[in-house]
Amino acid sequence: MPVLHLVSRSPRESQALACCLARAGASDAVLLSENGVYAALTTSEGDAPIRAALRQLGIYALKPDLEARGIASEELLEGVREIDYEGFVDLAVHYPLSHSWV
Amino acid sequence: MILTAAAFEQPVRLLFLDDGVFQLKRNQKPAAIGLKHIAPIFEALELYDVEELWVEEESLRERGLAAEGLILPVRLIRRHNVAEFVGGQDIVVSC
Numbered sequence: 001m002p003v004l005h006l007v008s009r010s011p012r013e014s015q016a017l018a019c020c021l022a023r024a025g026a027s028d029a030v031l032l033s034e035n036g037v038y039a040a041l042t043t044s045e046g047d048a049p050i051r052a053a054l055r056q057l058g059i060y061a062l063k064p065d066l067e068a069r070g071i072a073s074e075e076l077l078e079g080v081r082e083i084d085y086e087g088f089v090d091l092a093v094h095y096p097l098s099h100s101w102v
Numbered sequence: 103m104i105l106t107a108a109a110f111e112q113p114v115r116l117l118f119l120d121d122g123v124f125q126l127k128r129n130q131k132p133a134a135i136g137l138k139h140i141a142p143i144f145e146a147l148e149l150y151d152v153e154e155l156w157v158e159e160e161s162l163r164e165r166g167l168a169a170e171g172l173i174l175p176v177r178l179i180r181r182h183n184v185a186e187f188v189g190g191q192d193i194v195v196s197c
Contacts, residue, residue: 003194019119023119023181025185025186025189026185028185097191100196101196102196102197
């Protein structure tokens with residue numbers, strides 16, 4: 001079954017995203033929330049792994065968490081999809097398994 | 103959580119990744135810093151029929167560990183097989 005990977009910590013405070021991307025399957029998706037959304041910034045240094053992942057996986061960022069941190073759509077890496085809470089619920093329905101990386 | 107699930111006769115598999123593999127390292131003496139020894143908890147898993155301890159080979163190797171240096175016998179899995187393994191479970195719980 002495809003897995004929705006949940007990452008809520010900044011790539012600079014935690015290895016959660018790197019650990020997740022190293023193992024995500026081709027049919028999986030990643031949802032960035034809370035400080036995890038910082039990984040979606042174009043200006044982010046060390047973003048090679050997430051750029052590579054964007055070519056294969058759906059990568060989503062939670063819009064309210066982006067807005068709360070002053071991150072505009074234009075500042076996101078190309079391919080990152082913004083979703084609201086309803087979209088989050090839809091993802092959770094679409095992906096029967098979710099895996100929180102802590 | 104593991105023991106609760108097992109007590110209700112749910113088949114449980116544990117997968118150790120990244121620094122999580124250090125939990126299984128032999129010869130830990132946490133009393134030296136006033137912490138509880140967790141090895142007996144892992145050793146008790148067998149009593150609850152939790153017999154599948156999976157450890158990612160790459161996580162071990164990156165940390166200079168080997169399966170022989172762990173407190174319990176484990177099954178090894180390669181990193182590129184983790185996605186399929188996780189995707190094959192009914193429920194995934196992280197801790």
